[in-house]
Amino acid sequence: MERPSEKLLLNCSATDPNKILPMKYNWARKHYKDGVANNWTPEEVNMQKDVEMWKSPDALTSHERRLVLWNMGFFSTAESLTANNIVLTVYRHVTNPECRQYLLRQAFEEAIHTDTFIYCCDTLGLDPDDVYSMYMSIPSIKAKDDFVIDITKSILDPNFSTEGRENIQKFVHDLVGFYVIMEGIFFYAGFVMMLSFLRQNKMVGVGEQFQFILRDESVHLAFGCDLINNIVIENPEIWTEDFKATLVANIKRAVDLEHAYACDCLPKGILGLNADAIHQYVKYVADRRLERINLPKQYNVANPFPWMSEVIDLKKEKNFFETRVTEYKTGGVLSWEE
Ligand code: FE
Ligand code: MN
DSSP states (O other): OOOTTOOOSSSOOSSOTTOOOSOOOHHHHHHHHHHHHTOOOGGGSOOHHHHHHHHSTTSSOHHHHHHHHHHHHHHHHHHHHHHHHIIIIIHHHOOOHHHHHHHHHHHHHHHHHHHHHHHHHHHHTOOHHHHTTHHHHSHHHHHHHHHHHHTTHHHHSTTOOOOSHHHHHHHHHHHIIIIIIIIIIITHHHHHHHHHHHHTTSSHHHHHHHHHHHHHHHHHHHHHHHHHHHHHHHOGGGOOHHHHHHHHHHHHHHHHHHHHHHHHHOSSOBTTBOHHHHHHHHHHHHHHHHHHTTOOOSOOOOOSOTHHHHHHOTTTHHHHOTTOOOOOOOOSOOOOOO
């Protein structure tokens, strides 16, 4: 039995949610510090070259434009969906103060990400009515958003509580939907497409914005996985074979939807990039997510884009892209989730 005064992640009425010290969950504190060390704003990135490229009639092919627009369409609304999930549902149920400090930081970063797409629309002169309706009008984007909404509906119920084994399972199920599937899988085909453009010196400002977002998202994912794993440690009775099988099935479905999205973004394939390679990358990423939350790998494929690991590593990045302009304040050693 837990001592009555012991801090717990869920259902902890014994300790005051305003008392962050003494600290128990140091991993949450570390993710908070990593987030702060990676502070940035979209206006730091110069968009001049992008504006020239976007407005020039022949600098980009119609397929390249489609790829940029489809990713704008998915990310512009996905960032707000994530922000709402954190603030309206996750924050309410995770009453632990160390985690809440991180969730407030994450919510701020999601506001920065929302701002990034406002900035991209403004600078490139995109029609916001087009971009912000793509989550409804483009079936491959709608399918991803619908799936996330479907697998996170328990905790959106205003009467939901985390009391009891079944409800804790529902909560962890939905956390896997937000953190592992939305932020850990559904963002990654877009990341690899836009960063591949950056490597080819195309839409370099947008590419840098995606690079910053990727860094933030890798910390969100790390926090989400630590939260999930520690809820399971504190509530081991929820981790049944049936429950694990449900989570694996959801992740496999997410890989299929992400593949369909990649095919739709890239109907023909373009230089260095085609939907098959992205599918393999998404499978590789999904295996890493599965292992991170102690579930069995499903695909066993190699990483077709090994350069993505370097993009995620802060220190290598300045040599890697010659376009860098922004200096980070951080001097600490950060380890990023891939
Ligand atoms: Fe985000
Ligand atoms: Mn996020």
